Amino acid sequence: MVDEGAAEQDRAPARVLLQGEPDGWHCVVVDGAGGERRSDLPGAGTRWSTGGRADPEPPWWRRRLAETAEGLRESVGQRLTDAAFREFGAEAVITWFAVDEPVAWEGLVTLKEADPARFPGRVAPFVITLEPGRGALLPQANLLFSTHAPDAWTTLTTIAERCGTPPPKSSFLCGWADHRSVRVGRGTLALSTDRGEDGVERLAEICGTRAPGWSGNPELRFRLDGIDLLDQPAGDVTALLRELGHEIVTRGRTVRLAASGLTLYRPGEADRFTAVSLQPPAALGALRIL
Template sequence: MAARADRLPVRVALRGGPDGWQYTITDRSGAEEHVDLGEMAASRWPPATRRGHDPEWWDAANAQVAAHLREYLDLRVTDRCFDLFQMEASIEWRSTGGESGPWEGTVTLVPPDPGRFPGRVPPFVVRLLPGRGADVDGTDLLFETPAARAWSVLTRVADRLGGRPHASFICGWADHRSVRIGRGQVSICTVRHGDGVERIGQIYAMRPPGWGGSPTVRAELDGIDLLGETAGDVLWLLGELGLDTVHHAGSVHVPDAGLFLYREAPADDRFASVAIEPPRTSDGELT
């Protein structure tokens, strides 16, 4: 028991430099675990310019990357604490050099999220309606739904879960907004039609591998949990429903249902996300 207690993380350090970002976790025994994040997506430290001075975006870019990596470490450390002690971790971060760091954090054990235990927190269910849209949080968001209605539903969900919708630009769509659900995400893309009205063009649900947070996103099609069952079982069940699948690198398209299923990594045994879109015309345009 004492040996396990010595493995309790007590400090975390996050630093960036010319070779990328690194973090160090120090446990109660004083042992340190050093991890190089240089090859993680979006973790590169912007290189200095040949003119000998930093570009104007340097500090803002580093601060944004540091924020994402602190969140990554929050999840990694809290999962480790739960695996070891059935407790989670709260990290109090402080910067020793401005918004881009270096950052140091002190780890404190806190009670676990009730959602860690099956049946304690109901899932957040997105029921997919092929050719029509989806039921999101008990509200039908159909492909003819105007954008303003879609955004009001996302805002209501975000208010209830303590977050706020995040807007971002995605090429090919008029607008895109997303809401964090546990460790997953629900997002909606809109498209402007010929009549000038902006309507829903895609509904997307994501749940990462492992524990999906609280609440956990559940994406259902005819009672099938597309993100919970193994990928092999999902494909077999879709076949039982008479739906053909088209396989691409890292994704599966179900044309008759307007579904796109995505793995986070090619070897994953479960799908991490699903998108549903309206039927397309013969030239590939959304109807």
């Protein structure tokens, strides 16, 4: 008689190896029976290339490798836990250890109970209601275009604490005084600030991104006029907005509501929008591409 529990344990992931090499990155998932599955990962290789010249690696090169490895660890973790849920009805949690930082990592995998947000209706979504010309309404907070920069960053920190995600991340984005983002589930809420004619730095753009697939806990949603902008097929969203009287300007896979300062982005062959940005209409100049 076959022990189904033992057989399932043998098939379950036990370890993950992440390796960066001169020609690229890959990971190897090792199951309980020692079986291995290798996957090549997106991303440039680890060798500093100067077109044949013998220039030394620049001081920032290792930091770049560390950032690449961090992003790939997160991506591998999401892919593995999604696969574990489909196959075993459980989440896969990876505890990473550096083998040769920053280019080689080993992770120990533990299966735990499925996240309740996997099941519709079990966890309330994190809904951001966009109000063109004014800003956005959040659960227990508002982000208005009149908001001073320090208050906007405080709001992001509060969101991170509430959602149990890392603190806001600051990054350089050309054209803005400052740009910071925070994770909400598997989505991202980002804010950009600019200085007005009075020299005061205020909120100037609200952006949200969410990749296809499970949206994490909590699910990040963006609504305008009662429409979930990132949840319905892009064609349906565009048609509904047009029916509500919005003037639609389409350029490739980008949809812009000319009078509202709202832009929706749909990459590649995706059937849904994966990003949205809102600016005060008067601030819109050249179209910004995420």
